[in-house]
Amino acid sequence: MxxxxxxxxxxxxxxxxxxxxxxxxxxxxxxxxxxxxxxxxxxxxxxxxxxxxxxxxxxxxxxxxxxxxxxxxxxxxxxxxxxxxxxxxxxxxxxxxxxxxxxxxxxxxxxxxxxxxxxxxxxxxxxxxxxxxxxxxxxxxxxxxxxxxxxxxxxxxQAWNSAVGIITGIPAQTSATNSITANVLAPTMSLNKARIVWEGLLQEPYLGPQFSFTPGNIGDNWIEVEAQLPDGRRIVAATNVFALPVNSLPPVVTDSNTVAAYRLATNFSDAMQQQTDLQVEGNAALDPIGLHVGGIGDDVTVDLDNLLVYNPTNTAAISVEAKLYINSFNVLGLGVANMLVLTASWNAQLNLSQDTWKPQPDIWGGSNLILDGTVLTNSLTLRNWHLVNITLDGTGYSVTVDTNKIFQNISSDLTNWNGSGFDTLRAGNFDGWIRDLVVRNIQITNYPPPILKVIGFAPNGSFRLHIDNGTSGAFVLEASTQLTNWTPIYTNSVGGQIDYTDTASPANPKRFYRARNLLVAVPP
Structure with a gap:
C-alpha cells in the first residue's frame, strides 16, 4: 500500500x-x-x-x-x-x-x-x-x-530575514453590525506578490490583500492573516476587535419582592443593597457587555438566607431569572454545567443545567426533570439575548423565556423550601454573557375567597356545587365529615367559575365543603 x-x-x-x-x-x-x-x-x-x-x-x-x-x-x-x-x-x-x-x-x-x-x-x-x-x-x-x-x-x-506582520484598519471596539476592512503590512518588506489568506471568528477563510467582514459575534472577535511570499517565507499576524451588541433586552424590573438583583454591568454587588457581593470563580469577568464566562468553571455564586427566599407564612412563589447570551453549549464529557441555579436542598431547587453527556441544557424543578433540552432550546436559541425565568408557586413550576411561558405543571414542591440555613445562587459555566441575575420571594396577596353555592342533588344522588372564584385565581375544593380533617377533592389552577359534582357524596351521609385560594403571587 x-x-x-x-x-x-x-x-x-x-x-x-x-x-x-x-x-x-x-x-x-x-x-x-x-x-x-x-x-x-x-x-x-x-x-x-x-x-x-x-x-x-x-x-x-x-x-x-x-x-x-x-x-x-x-x-x-x-x-x-x-x-x-x-x-x-x-x-x-x-x-x-x-x-x-x-x-x-x-x-x-x-x-x-x-x-x-x-x-x-x-x-x-x-x-x-x-x-x-x-x-x-x-x-x-x-x-x-x-x-x-x-x-x-x-x-x-540567502540570509533568513524574518518580518513582523501588522494588521491595520481594526478598531478596538465597534458595533456588531459594522463592516470592517482589514489590511496587512510588513514594515521591512513588500507584500505585493504575496498570497494572503485571512481567517476570523465565524468567518469563512478568504484569499486576498484586504479582508472586509462584519463581526461574527458580540465580544472579542479574533482575526488572523498569513502572507506567503514567492520564496516560501511566511508572515503572520493576529488581532482582536470587540463587538458591542446593537440591541439588548431592557433591564429586569425590581420590586418589593426582590431578594437580590445583580446587574453585572460594572460590579458584582446587589443593586438592592441587601445581599453580599457575588463570588467570582474561574475566568469569569466583567466586560463592556456584562459578565463574560467561557465554559465550565467560570461562574459566580452567593449564599442567600433561606428565610429571605422562602417564608412559610407569606411566600406565594419563588423565582430565579437572568438575561443570558449563550454562544455555545458545552461539549460532551466536560462535566455538569450549572448555568442558572437556585438551590436549597436536593428536592428544593430551580435549576437550568447541562448534564455531562447531553448536548443541550435541561431544567430541573426539585428532584425532577421538568423541561427537556430538546424543547427548551427551541426558545433558548444560541447567540441571542434571552430572559429566562424559572418560578415555583403553590400550584407548580413554570418556565418563561422572553415573556413566553413555555412550560407549566402541577407540583406541591413549594413547601420543600421550608427550612433554615442558606440557599446557593450560581450562574455561568457556559460560553457567553450574563446580565440581571435576580431572585424573588413573591408575597401572598389576600384575594377574596371563593364563593360556594348549592345546586342540589344529581339523579344518582351526587351532591352538586357551584364555585365562583372571580379573578382570584387558583383554588382548591376540600371536603370533611367532621369539620376537623379536610381532604382536597378538586384543584383548579386557573380560577373562574365551575360546577362540581361530588360523586363520593352518596357514600357519606354527612359531608361538609369549603373552598380556599391557593397561594397567589403578585406578578414581578
Missing part, C-alpha cells in the same frame, strides 16, 4: 517517491532525473488532474479537512500550513457522521469491476486516515529531497 501499484492505495506521497530518483541523479546525473523529480513535486503542489495542492497552506484551492489532532481542535477552519497529505486515495472514507453515504454518492462507483471512477480523479475534502501525514516518511526522504533541490539554487546563500 505504499505506492499506486498497490490496491487499495493509501499514504502515497509523490514527493517521497522522488527520493530514489534523487539518489540516482547523484550517482549518475541526468537531466531526465531532475524532470521526474520536479514532476513528482509539481503533482503534489497542484499540477494534477484535480488541480488541488496536497500541501496545506498552498494553492488557490486549499485543503480544509485533514486527519490532524491540532487542526481538528483549534479555532481555525484551515489546518496549519506545510503538512503534506496523501496524493492518491482509494475513495471516500467511512466517518461516523455520514457512515458510507459519501461513497454511495460517487458515480461510477469506486469499487466497480468495469470502468470504476478514475483513480487519479478521486478526492474529497473530508476526514480520511489513508491520506494522513506520516512523520517517518516525510522527515526522511521528502525533507532530504527538497533540501537537496533548494541547495541547487541561489536561495542556499
Amino acid at each position: 505504499r505506492t499506486s501499484r498497490y490496491s487499495p492505495p493509501g499514504w502515497y506521497f509523490s514527493g517521497e517517491q522522488a527520493f530514489d530518483v534523487a539518489v540516482a541523479y547523484l550517482i549518475a546525473p541526468q537531466s531526465s532525473y531532475l524532470d521526474i523529480i520536479f514532476q513528482n513535486f509539481n503533482y503534489e503542489m497542484g499540477c494534477n488532474p484535480l488541480n488541488v495542492s496536497f500541501l496545506t497552506g498552498t494553492g488557490w484551492k486549499r485543503q480544509r479537512e485533514i486527519v490532524h489532532q491540532y487542526a481538528q481542535n483549534d479555532r481555525r477552519t484551515l489546518p496549519p500550513s506545510g503538512i503534506p497529505l496523501g496524493n492518491i486515495q482509494q475513495g471516500a472514507y467511512y466517518v461516523d457522521t455520514y457512515t458510507t453515504e459519501l461513497g454511495a454518492l460517487i458515480f461510477p462507483p469506486d469499487s466497480a469491476n468495469t470502468a470504476p471512477y478514475p483513480m487519479y480523479d478521486r478526492w474529497s475534502d473530508a476526514f480520511n486516515v489513508m491520506t494522513e501525514f506520516v512523520v517517518s516518511r516525510q522527515s526522511g526522504k521528502m525533507v532530504a529531497t527538497t533540501s537537496w533541490l533548494m541547495a541547487m539554487t541561489s536561495y542556499k546563500t
Whole structure:
C-alpha cells in the first residue's frame, strides 16, 4: 500500500517517491532525473488532474479537512500550513457522521469491476486516515529531497530575514453590525506578490490583500492573516476587535419582592443593597457587555438566607431569572454545567443545567426533570439575548423565556423550601454573557375567597356545587365529615367559575365543603 501499484492505495506521497530518483541523479546525473523529480513535486503542489495542492497552506484551492489532532481542535477552519497529505486515495472514507453515504454518492462507483471512477480523479475534502501525514516518511526522504533541490539554487546563500506582520484598519471596539476592512503590512518588506489568506471568528477563510467582514459575534472577535511570499517565507499576524451588541433586552424590573438583583454591568454587588457581593470563580469577568464566562468553571455564586427566599407564612412563589447570551453549549464529557441555579436542598431547587453527556441544557424543578433540552432550546436559541425565568408557586413550576411561558405543571414542591440555613445562587459555566441575575420571594396577596353555592342533588344522588372564584385565581375544593380533617377533592389552577359534582357524596351521609385560594403571587 505504499505506492499506486498497490490496491487499495493509501499514504502515497509523490514527493517521497522522488527520493530514489534523487539518489540516482547523484550517482549518475541526468537531466531526465531532475524532470521526474520536479514532476513528482509539481503533482503534489497542484499540477494534477484535480488541480488541488496536497500541501496545506498552498494553492488557490486549499485543503480544509485533514486527519490532524491540532487542526481538528483549534479555532481555525484551515489546518496549519506545510503538512503534506496523501496524493492518491482509494475513495471516500467511512466517518461516523455520514457512515458510507459519501461513497454511495460517487458515480461510477469506486469499487466497480468495469470502468470504476478514475483513480487519479478521486478526492474529497473530508476526514480520511489513508491520506494522513506520516512523520517517518516525510522527515526522511521528502525533507532530504527538497533540501537537496533548494541547495541547487541561489536561495542556499540567502540570509533568513524574518518580518513582523501588522494588521491595520481594526478598531478596538465597534458595533456588531459594522463592516470592517482589514489590511496587512510588513514594515521591512513588500507584500505585493504575496498570497494572503485571512481567517476570523465565524468567518469563512478568504484569499486576498484586504479582508472586509462584519463581526461574527458580540465580544472579542479574533482575526488572523498569513502572507506567503514567492520564496516560501511566511508572515503572520493576529488581532482582536470587540463587538458591542446593537440591541439588548431592557433591564429586569425590581420590586418589593426582590431578594437580590445583580446587574453585572460594572460590579458584582446587589443593586438592592441587601445581599453580599457575588463570588467570582474561574475566568469569569466583567466586560463592556456584562459578565463574560467561557465554559465550565467560570461562574459566580452567593449564599442567600433561606428565610429571605422562602417564608412559610407569606411566600406565594419563588423565582430565579437572568438575561443570558449563550454562544455555545458545552461539549460532551466536560462535566455538569450549572448555568442558572437556585438551590436549597436536593428536592428544593430551580435549576437550568447541562448534564455531562447531553448536548443541550435541561431544567430541573426539585428532584425532577421538568423541561427537556430538546424543547427548551427551541426558545433558548444560541447567540441571542434571552430572559429566562424559572418560578415555583403553590400550584407548580413554570418556565418563561422572553415573556413566553413555555412550560407549566402541577407540583406541591413549594413547601420543600421550608427550612433554615442558606440557599446557593450560581450562574455561568457556559460560553457567553450574563446580565440581571435576580431572585424573588413573591408575597401572598389576600384575594377574596371563593364563593360556594348549592345546586342540589344529581339523579344518582351526587351532591352538586357551584364555585365562583372571580379573578382570584387558583383554588382548591376540600371536603370533611367532621369539620376537623379536610381532604382536597378538586384543584383548579386557573380560577373562574365551575360546577362540581361530588360523586363520593352518596357514600357519606354527612359531608361538609369549603373552598380556599391557593397561594397567589403578585406578578414581578
